[in-house]
Amino acid sequence: MDINLSEFLNLSEAEQAQYARGKSILFAQQFTREDLDFHCRLANASRFIHARDEGADFMSQLLRNKVCLNFFIQPSSRTFLSFNTAQTYLGMKRMSVRDLKISSVSKGESLADSIRTFISYVDLVVMRHPDEHAGAASFWVSEKAHRRIKVGGEEVAIPIISGGSGTKQHPTQALLDIYTLEDAFKNVGGIDGKTLMLVGDLKRGRTVRSLSYLMKNYQDVKLLFAAPDKYQMGEDICEFLDQHGIQYAKIESIEKGLAEADGIYMTRIQDEWDDLAPTSGHVKANENFIFKEAFLDKMKPHCCLMHPLPKRDEIEESIDYVDDPRVYYWRQERNGMWMRVAIIAELFKVADQIIDKAIEMGFKG
Numbered sequence: 001m002d003i004n005l006s007e008f009l010n011l012s013e014a015e016q017a018q019y020a021r022g023k024s025i026l027f028a029q030q031f032t033r034e035d036l037d038f039h040c041r042l043a044n045a046s047r048f049i050h051a052r053d054e055g056a057d058f059m060s061q062l063l064r065n066k067v068c069l070n071f072f073i074q075p076s077s078r079t080f081l082s083f084n085t086a087q088t089y090l091g092m093k094r095m096s097v098r099d100l101k102i103s104s105v106s107k108g109e110s111l112a113d114s115i116r117t118f119i120s121y122v123d124l125v126v127m128r129h130p131d132e133h134a135g136a137a138s139f140w141v142s143e144k145a146h147r148r149i150k151v152g153g154e155e156v157a158i159p160i161i162s163g164g165s166g167t168k169q170h171p172t173q174a175l176l177d178i179y180t181l182e183d184a185f186k187n188v189g190g191i192d193g194k195t196l197m198l199v200g201d202l203k204r205g206r207t208v209r210s211l212s213y214l215m216k217n218y219q220d221v222k223l224l225f226a227a228p229d230k231y232q233m234g235e236d237i238c239e240f241l242d243q244h245g246i247q248y249a250k251i252e253s254i255e256k257g258l259a260e261a262d263g264i265y266m267t268r269i270q271d272e273w274d275d276l277a278p279t280s281g282h283v284k285a286n287e288n289f290i291f292k293e294a295f296l297d298k299m300k301p302h303c304c305l306m307h308p309l310p311k312r313d314e315i316e317e318s319i320d321y322v323d324d325p326r327v328y329y330w331r332q333e334r335n336g337m338w339m340r341v342a343i344i345a346e347l348f349k350v351a352d353q354i355i356d357k358a359i360e361m362g363f364k365g
């Protein structure tokens with residue numbers, strides 16, 4: 001890369017995404033429709049072969065000589081654990097740093113130096129960081145550093161995968177959300193032509209932002225943004241949707257969008273970004289944006305109810321245990337693990353081996 005760090009960070013996300021494409025995963029804008037369809041097929045193939053001992057053994061050999069670091073300095077349960085599980089399934093050796101207090105950052109080391117140190121030892125860094133530019137900066141450092149590894153016969157820099165950066169992006173969550181939507185809509189023509197209602201804290205919800213970017217890959221989709229004014233979707237996303245001719249509307253309650261929505265994507269108030277007193281507790285969801293059990297009766301027969309999790313009061317608790325296949329968020333969570341197998345397999349160029357093995361074992365997808 002013949003560009004210095006500050007020049008790189010001054011580029012738009014779309015421009016940075018062009019540099020990262022095929023090398024690291026930082027932004028949802030990196031992905032084309034072909035990429036998304038392939039990742040979904042690969043996730044299905046991975047799931048298929050892993051269900052059989054022969055396939056699980058095969059998969060565990062694919063990246064057995066690779067070491068990865070999960071560098072998560074913001075809280076995480078499912079992204080951290082699903083990446084760990086995916087890496088285990090692929091045979092990778094794993095390490096983690098979850099607390100800067102026990103890294104040399106506490107002695108004044110810069111992020112750039114920390115990343116350069118990490119990539120001296122490992123072949124992949126998955127990172128969650130509160131700074132929205134940390135992933136891009138880490139990518140630049142990795143591209144500039146001398147260490148290269150062999151992937152699919154090519155010498156490449158150590159890949160960086162964002163597991164959530166600031167309030168702006170959570171690209172691997174968006175990929176698993178697409179995988180979940182594809183499953184939910186498999187009998188009704190897929191994602192094209194569907195209306196998704198995104199609910200809650202859309203302003204600081206990095207999952208809904210990344211998912212909105214991915215909508216550029218689908219035909220005739222519409223987004224309904226159901227949020228209180230103070231949490232409404234950012235203008236940058238609305239401009240992106242305008243540029244790509246994607247319809248959207250801002251609405252004042254879940255009920256306003258229930259009859260139209262093919263998918264409902266709930267989010268919690270992201271109050272970790274507020275300056276809250278330690279004793280003040282969590283911000284409560286506004287009544288108009290709480291999904292009630294009674295709403296299930298008003299949803300379309302194929303409509304799916306999703307949530308990236310963790311959740312709080314924005315979904316009525318009784319819904320967790322209703323016997324309704326349209327309640328998708330627990331399956332969505334597990335889908336994340338398979339999509340993360342696919343993401344790593346594709347980055348490390350072992351995807352075709354998984355697909356070939358799956359076909360040999362009877363996979364029809």
Ligand code: CP
Binds near residue numbers: 076079164309
């Ligand atoms: N969806 C998600 O990112 O969950 P975690 O914060 O638990 O990783």
